[in-house]
Amino acid sequence: MRPHSLKLSPDSDLIICIKEYSLSNNLYGYVSGVVGNLSKACIQCPGNQEISKFEGNLEIVSLNGNFNNGDVHIHLSFADEGCNVFGGHLEEGSIIKKGTDILLVSFENETIDISNQNLTNNQSRVKVYILKNCPWSKRSLRLLDSLSIPHEAILIESDKEFQKVNSLSNHNTFPQIFLDDVFFGGYDELSKQAKHDYLNSFK
Structure with missing residues (x-):
């Protein structure tokens, strides 16, 4: 285990700095x-x-998540001048x-990569076929998590x-989500279902 202390200058993009630092140093770890x-x-x-956007004098309350050689999954919470606190997935x-x-x-x-080989024992009802660096794939996994x-x-x-996978779904876009080995849809369909029943039907 190794600590890294970063001092970010004004006008820097928070998530880009973490991405670039972990990528340039080939790092895996946590905030x-x-x-x-x-x-x-x-x-x-x-x-x-x-994406929700806020401007003003915003104090960071917490920042947590992980980084993996340029790939990051980080949650941010912050307070505005009225001490109202907001939080969610950190975006550029x-x-x-x-x-x-x-x-x-x-x-x-x-670091363990996601692959068919190391997930064959997973008995979950939901399978998500994803592309690397695909924002919609990442959002689908975040929503499920x-x-x-x-x-x-x-x-x-x-x-x-x-x-x-295309022969199973007859779709070219990603992610491709299957429920009980039946093609369900992509991120839009997953988001709509989440608003309907919080994906309880997927459990």
């Missing part, structure tokens, strides 16, 4: 602590496709105001794998 403020905050709330566009200090903790253990829905995430990395 351990933060002190600082923002002039702008961009977050996504569970079940909501739109969250800009440092005066300065922010972040403590990251990285680990030496090998936020509602505690067991799921199997399968990363498509080759034309052969794409053709295989």
Whole structure:
């Protein structure tokens, strides 16, 4: 375990700084602590496709999540000048105001990639076929996680794998979500179902 203390300058983008630092140093780990403020905050709330944007003197209350060689999943909460607190998934566009200090903790253990091979024992009803760096794939997994829905995430990395899932769904866009091995839809259909019954029908 190794600590990393980052001092972010004004006008820096919070999530981009963490992404770039973890990518350039090939790091896997977690956000351990933060002190600082923002002039702008961009977050996504569970079940909501739109990005919520805030401006003003915003004090960071907490920042937690993980980073993996440039891929990040981080939650931000912050307070405005009236001490109203907001929170959600951190998105690009969250800009440092005066300065922010972040403590990251990285680990030496090998990072495990999502693949068919290491998820074959997962007996969940939901299978999500995803593409690397696909924002809609990431949002689908976040939504399932936020509602505690067991799921199997399968990363498509080759034309052969794409053709295989395409033959099952007859769709070209991602993510592709299956319930009990029957094609359900993508992120839009998942979000609509979440608003309908919080995905209880998926459990």
